[in-house]
Amino acid sequence: MKINLVTLAVVLALSSINPAFADNSTGSISGIASQGSVVTIKNTDTGLSRTFSVSTNEKFHFRQLPTGNYTVSNGEQSFDIVVTVGGTRSIDFTDKVEVLSVVGSRVSPLDLTSVESATVFTAEDIDRLPITKDLTSVALLAPGTTKGDSGFGNLASFGGASVAENGYYINGFDVTNIRKFTSFANLPYDGVSQQQVKTGGYGAEYGRSLGGVVNIVTKRGSNDWEFGGSAYWTPKGLREERTDNLSKQTDPSPSEKYHVYNSDNTYDYLKYNVYGSGPIIEDKLFFFAMYQWHDDEWNDFNVDRSTRNTDESPLGLFKLDWNITDSQVLEYTYILNDDEYTIHPYTNPEDEYYTGKHGTPADPYSISDSGDIHILSYTGYITDNLTVNALIGRMEFDSNVRNPLEGPGAECPLVYDRRETPTSSQRIGCWGKDSNQYYRYDPEGKTESDTRDSIRLGLRYDIGAHSISFGYDKEEFESTKLGREYSGGDYWRWHRGTGSEVRGVVVPEGQDYIRHRTLTQASGKYLVENTAFYFTDEWQVTDDIILRLGIRAEGFENFNSKGESFVKGDTKYAPRLGFSWDVFGEGDKKLFATAGRYYIPISANTNIRGSGIEFSTEEYFLVDSADEDPTTSAPTKLGAKLGETSYNGDENPPHPGSIAAINLEPMHQDEFILGYQQEFDIWTVGVKAIYREIKDGMDDYCGHQAFINYANDNGYDNFDYSSMANCMMMNPGNDVEIAMDLENNGNYQAVSIPASYFDLDKYKRTYTAVEFFWERAFEDNWYLKGSYSYAKSKGNAEGYVNSTLEQDDAGATQDVDHALFQKGAYGYLPNDRRHTLKLFGGYNVTEEIAVSANILVQSGRPVSCYGYLPLEQYKDELGVDYSGLASYSASSFFCQGKLGSRGNEGRTPWVKTVDLGVTYRPEWAENLTLRANIKNAFNSQEITEYTETSEIGSASAPEANPNYLNASNYLTPRRVELSVSYKF
Template sequence: MLRRLRPSFSSFLIGITAALTIGPAVVVPAYAQTTGGAIVGVVSDVQSGVLPGVTLTARNAETGVVRATVSEADGRYRMAGLPPGRYDVKAELGGFSVVDLKDITLTIGLEVTHNITMQLQGVQESLTVTGQAPVVEATRTDVSGVISQQQIESLPLATRQPVALALLMPGTSQDAVRPRKFNANLGAGAFTNAGAFLIDGLWNKEPCTGEPRQDFPQNAIREFKVNLSNATAEYGWTASGVVSIATKSGTNLISGEAFEYFRDKSLNTMNRFEQAAHDTKGSPKPNYRRNQFGASIGGPIVKDKVHFFGAVERTKEDKFVTVSTGKSQFYSLLEGSFPEPEYSNTYFGKTDWQINSNQSVFVRFAGQQQDYTCDSCGGSAAYNSDGGINQPRRSVAAAHTWVISSRALNEVRGQYSFYGYYPHPVSDTTVFDFADYPAQRLKQFVPTFAFPSATYGWPAGLYVLQWAKEVRDDLSITTGAHTWKFGGGVRSMPSQDDVPPNNGAWTFGTDQVFDGTPATQALLRNPILFTATGPNTSIRRDLPNVYTEVYVQDEWKPVSNLTVNLGLRYDYQAKVLNTTLNASDTSIFPTFGTARDLSAFYDFKNRGDKNNFGPRVGFAWDTRNNGRTVVRGAFGVYYNPIWATVMRGEQTNFRQAAINISNPSYPDPYGGRDPFAFASTAPQNISIVDNGLQNSRAAASTVGISQGITSLMAIHADVVYNDMEGVPLLTNINPRANGTTGNRPNPTFARIDELKNLGYNKYKALLLRLEKRQDKNFQFLVSYTLAKGDGNIPFTGNSGRVTDSQNPDLDAGPSANDRRHVLVASGAYLLPGDVQIGAVWTLRTTMPFNAVAGADLNGDGVVSDFVPGTTRAMGNRDNATLLTAVNAYRATLGLAPFPASQLDSNDYNAVDMRVNKSFALGSHRKIDLIAQVFNVFGRDNLAASGGAGGQNGVPPGWTLNVRSDVFGRINQAYNRQQAELAVRVGW
């Protein structure tokens, strides 16, 4: 039976009901991450005497929502938890003239200070002051910035996923991000899952890999904040930065839009490899078409009280992937352009209810259904060398905000979400029942054949199901010069996966004629390695995972121009370390009580990292007390979650036979024996977890300055240092004594991979940012990053291993995604006639890469050993030393040396542009005609985002095997030029 597994809708209702009913009656431990802003200040008279008892009323100009408070005995007032938007504030006190503050713009997380001076009635009837969001935030202690709605709407955006605009900020990248995972590396420069992603203050990451759980329609995003380093204590489970997104709400005006964005092969220029295939083989220009369309609408249900907003978006892309190995004499029939269709449907609905001036609620629902053909095909990876993925994703969330008094504010939030992961081969998108293995599903799997210059096959694909429940709350209390925050929360994120039989992988030390057919398979010779997991055996794994966190934070203003932020946070991750297992349970550990008993390795009861205390301290000094020059600094300790994917191996041992054969016979690696009979006599590879495994830890420090140039322009400079340690890596603790031939310390087993806290990364950066807010028809943002990352983490994703456990220092070197220089300049200008031009120029220097020997030199059964005389990530960092070692090694194999010109660079230089012409149709209606061009000048940018650590669906780009004649080459490229036309109707 074929079907899509989906959670019942009643589960969503139960989850959301729990989030609302827990409510403000109890201060549940929570984790703030609120998206609201605050208006604060001191009310005084003309003689500078403070005025208590002043009634201050803030009204949202878009929704009519009202918030009121009263100034305290020292004249201070604070209105916090205000949704982003435009506000008018009125100050009233008997005997004094009314003061009106107009057009105060609050962005996500912004605290605006407005000190108010009131005059006696009769001297002046009223005073009106116009406010604006400050370009220099005088109380901000972290390194952060906001991407506004104006930037989202006016700048070129290839994906319509606003998180891509995080790259406008310094210290960010999308290197090593898996295709179609709209992710970003933030601040720490280590790997893709170290940052936190929040939607309306709620977690938007899945627990297995730490990637974003789901995407939202662009029209549903109001704005977002990018925190690059040193977030305050309310933010946790991030070793680097935070992206916090605020979604849109309806207003008192019924408004909406419908749009269509269109691309076609007639609007594209062929990239370098497509052009080469066209010129040398007569290959036609690849077919291509992309339609992205949708609509949104919002408005009042009850004016000033209840509002709604909804958005839907569909992307259908008929694209092609180009396979170019650089060795056509062997793989010509694998090369060419192949169809790679994909689609994504996203939808969003939200209702906001202002119960009264002190209480408000929102409820939202969001979902995504996505399917694409191949995760990482192209270049040297043949068309079927990886699978596509069908991914249903849904979430329902709610929040309640309660102004308890003029001093106290409570916010409670809850969420229930589902994520499904159903991989499939490129030729069959059928989705089966979870843990069901009919013959049709098993036929999808093709053995892998890995050669120095090409890879072919997809041996297995496991399904993953995830359900998450989250409840959090934070309480803010203002007492004089102190604003306290207390909170905590619980997030349960269990996952299940089914693991089908694996058809195995063959590795060859030489390139050979191959096209995937049985005829060429039969002619293959001299494999150097065969690996397989569980022939004819399938299993199911359950991975519970619970995050708990509490924090306390004090924002203290000892004097008017100094803000000190002090905080302490505690994070605890339960159950993920397999602590719910019992070593005597033979359904999980079938060898219990036998010679292969693993119980000696396990101490489940005493596992768990229970000392994750994270102190935070920061300051912001407004040197002249005028908001123009602000010096800031901060230090904090942060912890990253242990991702569930690295814990799977411990539940697999002996339930599926782990087979690893060096120099096997071909095509039968078992020599005529049954695979199970072979596995029952040969020592097994096993995977275990260090019983003392801890969450990785980062100590981050920053110092910086912001200088206002005008009221709308400022320059920001920050120095960032992030010292990350304890990243989990696998290492072989049972190595052979003399490389490939010696005995093992424990002869009962073959390789024993233990997950230990061995990884580290040190990141230093200078972050510069010049920004000009929208005014006089233009805005711009220029960001520059000078960075250096060093460590021993040989990957950029969520799992990795020490390359040579007996020589671990070989992994020390530049970070896998290290880029020394990055410049991003963006801006938009409104010309006469309602024509707006937006542009983004991106310039990045190259990443490093590895030189791999193409053989198992250390006898660990893994063909990832570096060329003797080299270390990790030496390519494009020390090419002279690299080539000396590579050519010496090739000489021992009778292969010719490489010249320096052999090594490609993945430096990047592209200008994207957008032109928008608006036609007013009256009554708030308009039509926009839009044209976008990506890589306007057609520069050849080679695609190698995986760098030295490409894996887990991210190809390295470079050919790393030095036995290949195309070692050091990159066989994929981004588009030379790609244009897009669009029409948008708004009302």
């Protein structure tokens, strides 16, 4: 039924302020009723009941309610409603009207109380669509999100931010892994009740993210017993072949025929789950439990080797809800995340390539990211106007742990050969090459793991026209690093001369030479502490205008393996402001805006890389192939050395004061949003303008000549640059205050070095976008949702990761390792997608059959040219930095010796995908559901990435890459997912 617009305006204007940001996993009910009446709510699933005595202002509100189904009554009228995460459901008992749905999964009258940009997807919404059931696939339905680079797995970019700048929550607990910010805890997705996707304008209780926030609320038990299960199968027989691509080499060798070889790969995925829920004590204590298994197998075939990979990882979810009283609720969540897969490697017979068959088996090994999560939360409804909540949680995970750590061949050096195949390396020798055993590990070290301990406290108080909330949260994140070195302690790579220079020495054509590297990384335990206080006042200024006045005070501190602090800044204040205006007071037009500042902490990986022991060397020698050891393939004798040895890092831990600038500002972003929404009958449409800009970007700088120049200019002749850390965290373009041992006597003193010594540009990243979005409510058996975004993401750094290099060292990429890497760096960034159209919806063909579709049309990403730094051109000014820069890959914007610019090679093609689904719920078995989803139904296999590296070889002996701008990745081809679900 269509609600009278005037009545709607009155209800929303008089109802209490939206409390969506008081808690991460609850919703609210509010509205107006006659003075002296008593409003009662009851959760029809659990029996939780509360009452509110309406005073002279005729308002009532129920804060921070568990999501679910409720009945609301004033004794004369009653309504059945659904409370969604972060939403307010508003009711007017003074007029005989229907319930108003302010935030929900279907189209509804506008939420005039909310200023943030958020979308809620319920389990029912997700079930209707032909998408993969996982957190990222659902998040990508929201406006302003785009899929990140394939090298980082299945992650999303929000509003131009990198994929490593998001926050992820389950039942109010932050499950983001801040070692690198590129992973988060998983759970059986059929156990998800609602997923909220925040793309901007979120409140002061959220921090530590620059992109977006994904907020999961799990299912919970009720007074009704329910059991069931589901199975999802993506068979290899219903999957199209992936695309191959030939090498562009002239007369390639048999092992270099393909640049991309995918067609023989096979994938067969099967997952299934069972669940049960119900009352342990009726109306008091409830449980929900789900257990999920995998039976996945995928086969990857490469040039001369292959792997058969299996994954049987179980996932588990257990939820307890205890209504201690009607005014006190206690919740416990346990998540089992036994994420481990096994790799069975094979080697082809000699001189047989691209066979599409498994050869001789090698020893299998597994990779584990397994862990557990425990969450305990309490909500107390102290009075009608006062609510308190508390949460504690722990997350423990392995971090990419190999089992067994070492296999046969760990005593043999790592050896590769490029003498016959200069564009690709062949594995030779006795090291564990068939089982990818690149390293040997510290026998005294502990397994690599990550642990997060968190506590959150919050309070909300309603007084007059103000709804005030404040809270505190603290997290301790501990990462354990296992020390390692190359297999056998050395890494050798054979080459054959082409008549060009190597480290300044001409190597005659046909003359063999070899590169030698060593690596030392020490074991250690590293701690990150992040704290925050937040305060928000939501003020009903007039009947039509609501102001949100919030501020968040952030604190960050990072420690080295000795427990010494090396980063601790002053408290940083992040304002969060916004307003919502019911333009004509009729409830069908809304103007809103937000302005906010958002900080992100320094990753634990920076502690490991920056404050731990990490030392490497690189050198080149002439060699004779006759001196190749027949067992190890390492040289038994070295000839003349070519150039100098390059050193990176130090064999001793750096002084804490030299790791990061004392005046380091945590990376933060300012965001401004202006939007308008309007309701037209069963349609709701809107438009929104977004501007985001990084302030005080942060990354590591790995040069040392700048410090030498400063010392020399100030009369310190004894300064030894090796007393500094290998790389230092700083804000590019700012003066740097840092501790230096200027007298070389062991006494470090703080000095301020002008920015001009580093010659670094300010860190720049802006995101400008206009979004149009629309929704049609389900009526006449169909519904439709969608958005169109016109966006520009521009700057000289992508953010916490570097997609082109697939470098996930959060906050410690190579972007500002030296000023030379900034040359040509300004331009459109990897997550820049100028045009994005999203459409999804469904149609009920009959009472038993429904069809659905999900459509994406998106313009391509920028393409750049990367090459080696022209070190000889800058040799005089580089000084001691020359040798370190010589070890970098072809990753600068110098394109075959000439300076280019980011994005100067155009863009990848447009991407157009259509996913289709059909659902069958037979009348003869009402609890049975059968589905078939066709992903990429028209089998589009557009190019998504090109090889952007224009050179191979080394910085001292660069060669043109024949596969430069050759396609390297394509859209995943058509595949079919079949599923069955049953409940009883």
